[in-house]
Amino acid sequence: MSSKREILIDKATELFASGGYTAIGIDRILAEAGVAKMTMYKHFPSKQHLILAVLKQRDEVFRTSLITYVKQHNTPIDKLRAVFKWHHEWFARPDFSGCMFINASAEFQDATTDIHQAAAQHKQLLTHYLETLLGDIFPASAKKLAVQINILLDGAIVAAQVTSNHNAAKEAWEVAECLLKQSSHQQA
Amino acid sequence: MSSKREILIDKATELFASGGYTAIGIDRILAEAGVAKMTMYKHFPSKQHLILAVLKQRDEVFRTSLITYVKQHNTPIDKLRAVFKWHHEWFARPDFSGCMFINASAEFQDATTDIHQAAAQHKQLLTHYLETLLGDIFPASAKKLAVQINILLDGAIVAAQVTSNHNAAKEAWEVAECLLKQSSHQQA
DNA sequence: AACAATATAGACAGGTCTGTATACTAGCAA
């Protein structure tokens, strides 16, 4: 429906990602989106609400893209490898600027704020998805492994963002492989 | 020497850590530090220079603390375990608010800026330190292992910050242990 | 005591920030 709302969210996503949530002002988003200020304040009562809408859409787009990509693979191990491959391709994109949720929780440290909680929820949803993937092979230790693989993925994101390490996803996958190998031995 | 300079850096560190670099204004730092504005601008020609001074001190304090802690342990494996234990204790501190360098590179995405480069350098110095620790056991693969263990540490930091996972360092260490075990088999 | 270095308060410029108020326009539907 309201196309202006979508335009606003898309442009805000782009600018927040590359410029930070605090540093990017409303006026800049409005100018680049070609939307009047009052239109924005009718859709979003405050900047904070716009940020939350951005994060909500980002969470959906991000997870849908990943899950769709992984679905194209068959075996559980292939699926897990695909998770890291998806990250590898993400890191290589010219507009890659780290994880918007990690960045959001950096700027909004207070864990009781809605924005920080939105970031935490995204990470939890991702961990839960990993748990479903792992449940097919290691039902007993799926939960713990999911947390550990999530740590590897977040570490790779940070390495790609901070030190521009383009191999971070591959290096992280090798660690994950090692972990999975050990788990299959322990299972036997 | 100039105690005012130190007071400024300490207070700025505290405020930037919990409030973000952009969101915290000079005036707030000056008021809480009890320092006049002109005094600050004599020591630091701009806010950016103050941020750089904060990061420089943080890098030194951080690495010195870690290295001192690790030195109390003897065997190479014990030293590596101590690295994760140090992080575990860091995460448990009430003023823990993530890694100031990860947070800085989130707010200053442009990799050509001095601030982003200071963040990257810190991570590289840390990786290099890990490499020296690993060199004692796995001289051939120390470089690669150092990068991978650094990914684990950064992932743990993110987990502790975003989702308040207080066990992140322990979970990451178990993964590292697995990696080290595999490396010692391959070496033989 | 004289000097230089360091720090001080407080006002100020010029800009930006979020959010509000007002008055106007265009399209659509009953």
Next chain:
DNA sequence: TTGCTAGTATACAGACCTGTCTATATTGTT
């Protein structure tokens, strides 16, 4: 026509931002 909805332009309030300026005070050293 009438009325409703969505959007626009523009100005504004009030706060906050970085950085500069001036004139004064404090301190330690020689």
